[in-house]
Amino acid sequence: MDTLLTPTAKPHPMPADWRDFFTLTKPRVMTLVIFTGICGLLAAPGSIHPVLGFTAILAIAMGAGGSAALNHWWEMDLDAGMKRTANRPLPSGRMLPKDARDFGIFLSVTSVGLMGVAIGWLAAISLAVAIVYYAVIYTMWLKPRTPQNIVIGGGSGAFPPFIGWVAVTGEITLMPVLLFAIIFMWTPPHFWALALFMKSDYAKVGIPMMPVVAGEKSTRTQILVYTVLLAPVAIAPWAIGATSWVYGSVAVVLSLLFLAFAMPVGTRTRADEDAMQPEKTLFKFSIYYLFALFAALVADRLLENNGLIGGGMFA
Ligand code: HEM
Numbered sequence: 001m002d003t004l005l006t007p008t009a010k011p012h013p014m015p016a017d018w019r020d021f022f023t024l025t026k027p028r029v030m031t032l033v034i035f036t037g038i039c040g041l042l043a044a045p046g047s048i049h050p051v052l053g054f055t056a057i058l059a060i061a062m063g064a065g066g067s068a069a070l071n072h073w074w075e076m077d078l079d080a081g082m083k084r085t086a087n088r089p090l091p092s093g094r095m096l097p098k099d100a101r102d103f104g105i106f107l108s109v110t111s112v113g114l115m116g117v118a119i120g121w122l123a124a125i126s127l128a129v130a131i132v133y134y135a136v137i138y139t140m141w142l143k144p145r146t147p148q149n150i151v152i153g154g155g156s157g158a159f160p161p162f163i164g165w166v167a168v169t170g171e172i173t174l175m176p177v178l179l180f181a182i183i184f185m186w187t188p189p190h191f192w193a194l195a196l197f198m199k200s201d202y203a204k205v206g207i208p209m210m211p212v213v214a215g216e217k218s219t220r221t222q223i224l225v226y227t228v229l230l231a232p233v234a235i236a237p238w239a240i241g242a243t244s245w246v247y248g249s250v251a252v253v254l255s256l257l258f259l260a261f262a263m264p265v266g267t268r269t270r271a272d273e274d275a276m277q278p279e280k281t282l283f284k285f286s287i288y289y290l291f292a293l294f295a296a297l298v299a300d301r302l303l304e305n306n307g308l309i310g311g312g313m314f315a
């Protein structure tokens with residue numbers, strides 16, 4: 001806080017408090033990031049001491065929060081130009097940019113150190129890659145340059161269940177890669193649904209999001225394509241015998257529902273921004289979908305562990 005009083009700093013009428021630092025970590029988005037991380041950890045074969053399990057999740061949360069803070073720092077000027085983001089701690093002037101940057105670096109570095117020392121260096125390296133992927137590759141490099149930003153950049157958010165799994169097993173096998181692939185394929189329909197009804201915001205600040213650059217029709221078609229591609233990936237853990245029919249049937253039902261919600265979005269050519277109910281519904285559903293799918297994975301594991309259902313590959 002004292003930095004606000006240095007002679008070079010501009011006066012700030014509303015100094016940052018802990019709530020602003022918390023906001024930097026994008027807590028609402030991070031609930032799902034942390035949830036999928038916990039699910040990766042709980043669904044993995046073998047066990048981890050609860051204290052170590054908690055530490056691994058704490059490290060994932062710190063890393064995700066730290067990279068989100070760096071995203072706030074880097075995008076301060078962009079955020080100032082969009083209605084959705086203009087009141088964030090930096091564009092609103094409640095926080096000094098360097099405080100956000102230092103907070104982001106501190107959380108990121110500490111998270112990797114904690115993961116390495118407490119859990120293992122494979123999980124720590126994976127976490128470091130996820131942080132660099134979000135803060136540098138996606139935020140600084142891809143996002144301002146290409147409409148494929150979130151297709152490639154989606155890899156950053158796909159890491160948490162992978163890291164959770166690797167924290168338990170200490171090795172990279174097919175299942176954590178599949179969990180990564182599920183979120184990777186899920187990200188385009190998740191984000192482009194929102195980008196359609198936020199198109200004018202992105203256009204205003206010159207971010208080349210798909211609906212701005214390729215147009216609505218192409219974005220809608222691509223939402224459908226990724227939703228169709230997501231289905232076999234989501235069902236794959238059951239198809240390869242790594243889970244039982246419990247996860248399998250939930251995955252099939254959720255995939256059909258996702259398709260049902262994507263269909264009205266994918267098949268219309270364009271709509272005014274104030275008539276985007278199907279897009280808003282799809283965006284909301286995408287979030288419930290991922291919560292439910294990963295919850296089913298854990299439920300499946302717990303049922304198998306307790307001998308209530310016949311085993312998958314790792315039972
Ligand atoms: C490059 C990939 C992604 C992009 C560009 C993206 C973009 C967004 C944006 C712009 C919002 C609106 C947030 C706001 O207004 O503050 C949002 C909401 C959300 N995203 Fe994503 N997202 C991505 C990946 C993910 C991932 C990987 C997850 C979790 C696994 C996730 C979970 C959520 C959740 C839970 C919300 C709702 C937050 C709320 O309730 O306000 N997103 N996303």
Ligand SMILES: CC(C)=CCC/C(C)=C/CC/C(C)=C/COP(=O)(O)OP(=O)(O)O
Pocket residue numbers: 029033060063064067071075085127130131134143156157159160
């Ligand atoms: C463990 C670890 C490091 C996880 C990565 C965290 C993560 C969920 C990355 C996904 C990217 C994300 C939340 C993008 C939001 O888009 P944006 O940043 O473009 O959104 P904005 O316009 O709201 O700033």
